[in-house]
Amino acid sequence: MTFPRTLAATGAVLALGVLAGCGDDEPTDKPTPSAATSDVATDSGSATASATGMPSDEASAVPAYYVGTTPQGDRLYREFIQVAGADRLVATAAAITSGDPVDPDYRTLWPKGRFASVTRTADAIEVGLSGDAWLTPGSLQPAQAKLAVQQLVYSLQGVIGERLPVRVTYDGQPATTLLGVPVGDGLTAAPELDVLALVNITEPAEGSVVSGTFTASGRASSFEATVPWELQDSSGKVVLESSAMADGWTDKLYPWTAEVDASELPPGSYTFVARTDDPSGGEGGGPTEDTKRITIK
Template sequence: MNTPRSRSVALSLTAVLSAAALAGCGNDPDPVASDPASTSEPSSTPESTDATTEPTDPAETTEPTQPATTTAAPVYFVGDTPMGPRLYREFRQVEADNPYAEAVALMVAGDVVDPDYDSAYPDGRFASIEVDAEEGVILVEAADDGWNTPAPGMTKAQAELAVQQLVYTVQGIAQDRLPVRVWLGDPTNAVPLFGIDTADGLTAADPLDVLALVNVTSPEEGTTVSDKFVANGLASSFEATVPWEIRQGDTVVLKGFSTAEGWMDKLYPWQSDVDVSGLAPGDYTFAAMTDDPSGGEGPGPFEDTKTITVE
């Protein structure tokens, strides 16, 4: 087993898994960072691809309705923050008939869209994953015993973050806070994950302890924008204030702020209309931040950045 990569924490891997269906990822699907039942839908969250064909003339032969081929899944990666490595979320399009397989494969492999993110996993893979509705647990099958103990050089904090990366991803897909059990050989044979016992079911840690306190959902990394666009995401920021900036190199060329739906106890949705009609065409960086009431005396604000192109 290889040593984890040096940035934040590390990994590369592929996963082969069996799955359950993902329902309604458009509403913030994270079951801990915000409550799906009370969260407004992000305006640019990816939606399922629907191949349905509607005929314009009833006399014409209608094509059979095709099921959605892909769906949006929340995948959690690791990124740097003023308080050490934490989890950031990307919505990724995955196969609708088996979202766990592809989403967890992306997670463990560190297959990111935003190059600021990475993964906490060393080389290896999971063999399968499924939701046992009767028992009320998400069952994750280990491929072998290589991840039973921490990888060489992996600290306890890194191991715990890797565990949370898995828990947040599969619970987000399930949209349920079901405990997660890792097994090998027999589903009743729970095994540790990087030395952390899973027999009683892994649960999501407090989001304020493991998630980056600001996360940009839209614009996505590499988005092209013109005139106006809507920026949104999740944050837990002082007095719900979420400042944002557009930078060109080290120069701030535009700034504003959003007011999130809440703060303090978890991450809440924020949204802001951004007018870039006065900017020259070119490449820029959109940055959303937490407010820093300490005036620089504390660790500093959390930040999530996305490269955008203004046309």
């Protein structure tokens, strides 16, 4: 899996203004295939953070959730980013608020701004607001504000590998809203099928260089667990196609994997496409899909 972009400590500081400790369960290694297909990082082989919570100079992969268009409306897609020399919670929050995903099909709903702090406690993730602008939705519609909040919740929970609630503070006191969404005792992750895109590619990553036979993987909730995929050349012509089987499909997104034999294709630019199966023939709005632009050498 190729990770084409690394967030350095300076970028995280510019976006958030602080470096904050994020606890002792955050993964520090690039995700293995088993970890990459989970919506939270659960790689049992990952190293734990130091007792001081200081950032590491060694690059590590963390999940960030961005918004993409689907037949069901805007949904969240996951993209792994590399973080070096910065606290992973801080850098992930900076990534989703800066709105600079690697995949050009993704975007963020967050208004420009920064968090004052992002920390992990024993029973929650706490984000501190640097001003009162994010207490209200601003120009966001209610549905957009709710999805933006889920961007934050899914991303931060994915970094630590636990479904801890996200609490919000402003001026040292608990905030009652974030982007106009009630915080209550803490923001929690909405059901996957309500907010996540129904198919997501983990490998190959956007901009990957592959050769021979490569492994494609991701997560999906697709009819009868069937995940059709295809490889298109630079003209959009389909040069390979098949399907993968996910581990399930009815109640959440499940991992899927496919072996793609590109050994007989000429070198060049290609697009890997994975989509949900659509037995209705498009009557329900059509399949959800995710695409990754890759190079075959």
